[in-house]
Amino acid sequence: MRCPIRNQLNAGFLGLGSFLPPEVRTNAYWPNGFQQRDERKAFIEIDRSTDGESVALDPDIAAAMAELANDPFRGARTRHVIGDDANPSDLEAEAARVAMRDAGVLPSEIDLVMVVSLVPDQLHPSNAPAVQAKCELTRAVAWNFDLGCASVQPQLIAASALINAKVYEKILMVQSAATSRVVDLTAPVSAVMGDGATAAVIGALPDGYGILGHYSRTDGSLRDGVVYAQMVDGKPQRRWDRAIGPIRLTSLDPASGKAAGARATEFCKEACAGALADAGVSIDEISLFVCNQSLGWFLEACRRSIGVPREKTIDTFAEVGNLGAASLLFNLDRASRTGRLKDGDLVLLYSPGAGFTRTAVVYRWWARRGVR
């Protein structure tokens, strides 16, 4: 069963955890016709140019979009929303506690916690110290480790290397999205974003498990496509140290945002092919493809582009929306808890992220007990 392994780190998931805030918002929250009306202005809607013209779409993206063509919410049904009195680090701490229980690891055993928060409690410092304090990680150092929605694989790679190099033994990695706080709830994009947090405990695994291959690239020329900026007279401002206005998820260069969207399948194919080649395995050997679900069509387009059958994917977009940096582990956790992963299965993890970064990992699943 064990293939030749080129990049064996013998480290990986000891436990996973997810937390969704209790408040659920259904599509009934938005007024009738809401999303149709503003569709052409919607965030990273890539089937129209910035001038409103149709553009030539990759066939896999077009096919995935076609399935949702008559749905004003483009696949979204429900999404969880952080409570007004909660902090994003509260969601993170809840997910972290679940992951530590799942792994059977005590907070005092954690050497390092690495955190990415799409919407941190404060603009500085990051939420990493908040998670350290709230989870009582008495001996941990807290790193902010952030590649936006593409953070999980780099966190997993770094954690695995630190364990392989015997720098640390138990590492907690945490991701969250509380994006409802940076989109106006009157804006179309608000219907596709969901709030939630995920976490994993990383430790040493038996020989042959964990990361088998990886591939990551950043193309910073697209970095202005998706940003946070203050809005003044409806326009995003470049100088946040000077501008005075509400901070929103927006774009300083809509053409870059659309380019990243239009290249969704190109980036997916590149990253997944790179990780598979690095691992020395073929796409047919993959048991589960876990992917961000940025928009309703995203996972389906990616799946088609790399030739993974639908039954080897997991899709929770309709239920939770775009969980940003927390999408990947939310879906991996769901797959694990619903019995879809067995010991030795190969999992392909793919995420794009604002910046723009694409990153993929081929991972051999270790099932410590029962389902997991």
Add this chain to the structure above:
Amino acid sequence: MRCPIRNQLNAGFLGLGSFLPPEVRTNAYWPNGFQQRDERKAFIEIDRSTDGESVALDPDIAAAMAELANDPFRGARTRHVIGDDANPSDLEAEAARVAMRDAGVLPSEIDLVMVVSLVPDQLHPSNAPAVQAKCELTRAVAWNFDLGCASVQPQLIAASALINAKVYEKILMVQSAATSRVVDLTAPVSAVMGDGATAAVIGALPDGYGILGHYSRTDGSLRDGVVYAQMVDGKPQRRWDRAIGPIRLTSLDPASGKAAGARATEFCKEACAGALADAGVSIDEISLFVCNQSLGWFLEACRRSIGVPREKTIDTFAEVGNLGAASLLFNLDRASRTGRLKDGDLVLLYSPGAGFTRTAVVYRWWARRGVR
């Protein structure tokens, strides 16, 4: 010469680079009496309680402060300030180019760039993609890796582990401060902050060089002590997604900020003792102690607390001020370029950072050629 080594990663600095923006501001910029007048309100001025009362100070802090007692600028003489038309990532890219030249490494050889920006170009995404693009790191992935002013040692630890585990071969780490943009130039704190950037290329080193020991801890209970927040009616706001006002370096809990300051020497002793014990070396074996220079008294107080003679320190506070996350490599680079480091020397690197984190590394210096 080689001591027994417990945590050998055989990776470390191949090259260093610093960049200071050309504009220099002297003390003459501030009006007469400026700093005396507001001294008791100054940022992390820990010799007064929040009520203005004197507090019992650690003797090492008191002695270090006493040396500056008659200096209204408390040791600051000049500081560089980022130009109005520059972005912080421009400083970072300049420092990165110098480091790559120093290492003899091409941009196309860099596998990973990790960046911390105390004042990033945008609130999201981080500057890491900007550095990737500006330096034409064609095959690199770009990580935002941020522990505020305590970022250098964690970046070095992660980079060394990634190289040791054969995940990557050449890693660029970058730090910057453009803090002049988040302090009002009428505020006392503006006189101690300086702008600049640093970078290092990390790669494999011969056996016995690089990190010998390390120690890092975060105490997130102090995280509200130093923050960025919008100011409304002179008061920092907790909800940045809602508040509308200028974003400034401030405190949501001045008592926590003062506590971190008052515990400066306690944290330094704890972290340095931890790193020395991990390395299995004594403080007397250290050739150079490199420390953040948060305020004029900071390095002197830390040096006294761990019993390092002044001639084994490097202090550029008067010249460049508090460079935040860039302080440590700026001083290490300066020490290297002025012939103060020879092959095999043991260096102790210590930084505290907002959050609150303290981190120390014992490092064996590798001199590839000549001075370095």
